[in-house]
Amino acid sequence: MPNYTLNINGQTRTVTADADTPLLWILRDELNLVGTKFGCGIAQCGACTVHIDGFATRSCQLQVSMLDDVKINTIEGLSEDGNHPVQEAWKEIDVPQCGYCQAGQIMTAAAFLAENKNPTEEEIREAMHGNICRCASYNRIEEAVKVAAEKMS
Amino acid sequence: MESQTNIDFSRRNFLKTSLLASGGMLIGFNFMAAYKPNAAMPSAIENLNFNDFNAYIKISDEGFITIFSPNPEIGQGVKTSMPMIIAEELDVDWNKVTVVQAGLNTKNFKGQIAGGSQSIRSNWDVLRQTGATAKQMLINAAAQKWTVDPSTCSASKGIISNSKGETLDYGDVVKLAATLPIPEKVLLKEIKDFHIIGKEIVNVDIDKIITGKPLFGLDFKTEGMVYATVVRPPAFGQTLVSFDVSEAKSISGVLDVFTIGEKARNFLSKGYVSWTSILSESDKIVVVATSTWAALKAKKTIKTVWKQATELESSAFHDKKLMALLEGDTLKVIREDGNINDSFKQADTIIERTYHSPFLPHNCLEPMNFYANVTASKIELVGPTQTPEEVSKAVAVLLDRKVEEITVEMTRMGGGFGRRLYSDFALEAAEIAAKIQKPVKMVSAREDDMTTGVYKPSVKYQIKAAIKDGKITGYHLKEAAINGNMYGSIAHFFPAGCIPNYKVAAATYNSNITTGAWRAPYTNFLAFAEQSFFDELAAAINIDPIQLRLDLLQKVKNTTDKRIQYSGERMENAIKLVREKSNWGKTPNGIYQGFASYYSHNTHVAEVADIELKDGFPIIKKVTVAVDCGVVINLSGAKNQVEGGVIDGIGHAMFGDMSFENGRPTAKNFDVYRLIRMQETPKVEVHFLQNDLSPTGLGEPGLPPAGGAVANAINAALGKRVYSQPFVKALKKNTVVG
Numbered sequence: 001m002p003n004y005t006l007n008i009n010g011q012t013r014t015v016t017a018d019a020d021t022p023l024l025w026i027l028r029d030e031l032n033l034v035g036t037k038f039g040c041g042i043a044q045c046g047a048c049t050v051h052i053d054g055f056a057t058r059s060c061q062l063q064v065s066m067l068d069d070v071k072i073n074t075i076e077g078l079s080e081d082g083n084h085p086v087q088e089a090w091k092e093i094d095v096p097q098c099g100y101c102q103a104g105q106i107m108t109a110a111a112f113l114a115e116n117k118n119p120t121e122e123e124i125r126e127a128m129h130g131n132i133c134r135c136a137s138y139n140r141i142e143e144a145v146k147v148a149a150e151k152m153s
Numbered sequence: 154m155e156s157q158t159n160i161d162f163s164r165r166n167f168l169k170t171s172l173l174a175s176g177g178m179l180i181g182f183n184f185m186a187a188y189k190p191n192a193a194m195p196s197a198i199e200n201l202n203f204n205d206f207n208a209y210i211k212i213s214d215e216g217f218i219t220i221f222s223p224n225p226e227i228g229q230g231v232k233t234s235m236p237m238i239i240a241e242e243l244d245v246d247w248n249k250v251t252v253v254q255a256g257l258n259t260k261n262f263k264g265q266i267a268g269g270s271q272s273i274r275s276n277w278d279v280l281r282q283t284g285a286t287a288k289q290m291l292i293n294a295a296a297q298k299w300t301v302d303p304s305t306c307s308a309s310k311g312i313i314s315n316s317k318g319e320t321l322d323y324g325d326v327v328k329l330a331a332t333l334p335i336p337e338k339v340l341l342k343e344i345k346d347f348h349i350i351g352k353e354i355v356n357v358d359i360d361k362i363i364t365g366k367p368l369f370g371l372d373f374k375t376e377g378m379v380y381a382t383v384v385r386p387p388a389f390g391q392t393l394v395s396f397d398v399s400e401a402k403s404i405s406g407v408l409d410v411f412t413i414g415e416k417a418r419n420f421l422s423k424g425y426v427s428w429t430s431i432l433s434e435s436d437k438i439v440v441v442a443t444s445t446w447a448a449l450k451a452k453k454t455i456k457t458v459w460k461q462a463t464e465l466e467s468s469a470f471h472d473k474k475l476m477a478l479l480e481g482d483t484l485k486v487i488r489e490d491g492n493i494n495d496s497f498k499q500a501d502t503i504i505e506r507t508y509h510s511p512f513l514p515h516n517c518l519e520p521m522n523f524y525a526n527v528t529a530s531k532i533e534l535v536g537p538t539q540t541p542e543e544v545s546k547a548v549a550v551l552l553d554r555k556v557e558e559i560t561v562e563m564t565r566m567g568g569g570f571g572r573r574l575y576s577d578f579a580l581e582a583a584e585i586a587a588k589i590q591k592p593v594k595m596v597s598a599r600e601d602d603m604t605t606g607v608y609k610p611s612v613k614y615q616i617k618a619a620i621k622d623g624k625i626t627g628y629h630l631k632e633a634a635i636n637g638n639m640y641g642s643i644a645h646f647f648p649a650g651c652i653p654n655y656k657v658a659a660a661t662y663n664s665n666i667t668t669g670a671w672r673a674p675y676t677n678f679l680a681f682a683e684q685s686f687f688d689e690l691a692a693a694i695n696i697d698p699i700q701l702r703l704d705l706l707q708k709v710k711n712t713t714d715k716r717i718q719y720s721g722e723r724m725e726n727a728i729k730l731v732r733e734k735s736n737w738g739k740t741p742n743g744i745y746q747g748f749a750s751y752y753s754h755n756t757h758v759a760e761v762a763d764i765e766l767k768d769g770f771p772i773i774k775k776v777t778v779a780v781d782c783g784v785v786i787n788l789s790g791a792k793n794q795v796e797g798g799v800i801d802g803i804g805h806a807m808f809g810d811m812s813f814e815n816g817r818p819t820a821k822n823f824d825v826y827r828l829i830r831m832q833e834t835p836k837v838e839v840h841f842l843q844n845d846l847s848p849t850g851l852g853e854p855g856l857p858p859a860g861g862a863v864a865n866a867i868n869a870a871l872g873k874r875v876y877s878q879p880f881v882k883a884l885k886k887n888t889v890v891g
Contacts, residue, residue: 025446034372035365040599044823075365082364094355094789098228099362100518100567128831134518134568136800138834
């Protein structure tokens with residue numbers, strides 16, 4: 001199997017894997033970064049969302065061989081101490097129920113708010129529409145994105 | 154009426170204390186009361202093995218509290234709310250409390266199960282007594298130090314004081330307290346003095362969740378662990394004939410490919426009966442690999458030949474069977490009051506409607522998975538299960554081992570909704586581990602989860618009512634369900650006791666499609682059918698639908714019928730609160746409202762849905778909810794449960810659809826199977842009734858009324874009744890959004 005050098009959370013990591021291995025499984029099985037979750041494997045649920053050069057991207061569809069020139073950020077690298085404004089808002093609003101989808105939700109929200117500092121309610125609902133929360137904590141996710149936007153402005 | 158003031162304090166021996174060598178005091182107790190009263194305490198925290206007790210409180214010399222909570226956390230918040238109850242009665246500051254998920258040894262504990270919204274209800278008394286007993290011991294120790302009578306002392310927020318104005322911290326007296334006898338009688342706090350219960354307390358795992366720390370079953374790993382995926386029959390009714398794994402074996406990382414099934418068949422033939430043990434008789438193909446990806450990838454390359462072993466059923470076949478049952482004479486009467494036939498003979502008007510629902514998969518976002526390590530001396534099982542005790546018993550039978558050799562550790566669960574009550578995935582992991590003699594994690598893909606599930610059964614209701622002189626005089630409900638649905642006391646729920654001539658009967662078609670508990674089991678769809686039907690009855694009588702419910706409920710107040718558990722008063726209060734908070738009947742033009750109320754899992758809930766039309770399509774804007782669940786423990790967690798339950802209920806009523814063609818599920822993943830998403834969600838506004846009654850469940854009761862409230866609002870907006878789920882199919886529109 002070939003080696004790949006990846007830039008993950010500001011660090012250079014080298015992994016040995018088949019070229020078609022999705023980033024999701026590199027993170028989870030090879031690098032022990034298990035915050036990025038497996039939900040559907042077909043980019044429909046958003047549980048595996050990471051940042052590729054700042055853009056929210058589904059890691060289950062990204063093959064390791066395509067990632068040599070990009071900066072990958074996962075939930076573990078979103079902030080030093082869990083103090084990214086989105087994480088703080090998630091805590092303030094007490095968003096999670098089971099919590100499984102929340103890393104993906106937070107990554108989607110963080111990338112969205114980096115681009116849109118002052119979103120409307122409609123924009124928030126549209127931006128978060130791709131992430132399934134099976135416990136349906138949607139009201140709180142929406143509220144937390146609003147609170148995070150206020151913190152970031 | 155339940156009351157919390159008459160608690161029997163005489164059983165003190167469910168609790169033991171110990172002085173810790175490392176400092177501090179340890180109190181061991183059992184959530185399920187006096188399970189093993191003579192258990193010995195460990196002498197040091199390091200020796201905690203959770204064999205004798207299933208929960209511990211540690212009070213350090215500095216007055217910090219650690220609560221070891223053994224309860225399965227599936228997202229319903231008990232890992233936060235149950236320790237809150239202990240901390241309240243112990244009377245400490247919540248910010249001095251740490252909650253640790255206790256490892257579990259199942260051989261000595263009973264009754265740990267997350268299901269049926271019963272965790273808080275079953276544990277309220279014992280948790281309060283435990284906290285209060287610990288507090289009294291600390292007070293007694295302080296009194297001894299001061300040489301005063303303990304009755305002249307009191308404690309609050311971790312500080313004990315006496316009548317002279319002297320104070321001691323809890324940490325100052327733990328050493329002495331641990332050596333004192335356990336008091337026989339303790340006083341519980343007055344509800345008005347609560348400073349933790351009823352407040353908004355943030356989930357104790359929040360920091361780990363928002364930073365992506367390992368918490369869930371799928372995150373659990375050990376050194377040398379390998380990964381396994383399983384190819385199961387693609388259709389219910391099929392078994393494996395042959396397979397070709399040559400391509401799979403050539404994939405790098407694949408260690409082995411083999412079949413399992415012998416142990417499962419042997420298990421089934423032993424007649425071990427547990428409702429949680431669901432296994433296929435077919436052989437299954439297992440891929441073992443060094444990574445999850447290699448195992449998933451190899452699984453897809455396996456070529457298989459299956460044969461039909463039993464009926465390959467389709468949804469059209471089920472529809473026919475269930476309709477025949479509704480019309481047939483095999484219905485079993487569950488409750489009958491008065492004379493239903495006479496009421497129909499004498500009626501001015503008879504209304505009869507039939508309601509249809511599909512199967513539903515649970516779709517926990519964390520797919521089923523389990524870790525197993527089977528060695529000659531012991532069996533370690535780790536993963537997301539709602540029934541660890543059943544898992545250990547079933548694995549003992551499966552592998553012909555002693556239960557004492559088996560440990561089951563529960564991880565946090567990425568959703569449960571009933572699916573993780575069943576132990577098929579744990580049994581598979583154990584059979585695989587026994588075969589390869591290596592620690593292994595069995596991982597299901599989404600497609601496996603959705604197509605080899607334990608579904609909410611497809612159910613139909615036919616409800617017929619007699620109206621005479623503007624009153625409902627007869628009510629006859631018939632249920633036809635795949636594998637049975639009507640259960641326990643449900644026939645005695647509303648409107649039992651409110652209508653003089655009343656009959657409930659049910660019939661079952663036994664299918665080979667596996668079915669089971671799904672969030673708010675048995676009532677999730679019944680509530681929609683019944684509450685839609687009452688909306689039609691109100692229209693027929695020309696009375697406000699809320700007024701109709703209130704009038705009917707008067708008749709069940711002070712009932713002497715012991716089978717009736719719901720309370721006319723409590724439901725009336727919930728309905729009146731939601732009427733007020735939703736501005737029922739006073740909303741501006743263009744807002745259409747629908748009402749529903751339902752009692753389930755000991756909790757009374759009333760909901761009003763507000764709908765607007767946009768280009769002629771209904772948009773659910775808001776749902777107002779009134780809940781009587783007794784004392785609210787964690788206001789934040791409680792609201793979250795209800796908000797989620799309502800939106801989950803709407804999502805599945807609106808979109809949830811799993812049908813079968815020749816035994817095969819028609820959806821495999823979220824590209825086809827639709828779950829509710831952000832843009833389709835209404836705002837949910839939750840109001841709790843204020844009372845001092847013992848707390849009841851919240852994980853489920855918010856869900857059942859949601860579908861009915863929305864259906865009734867759709868009728869108000871469009872003049873169109875929906876009789877079947879999913880509503881989008883019934884409305885032939887794909888655009889019903891929030």
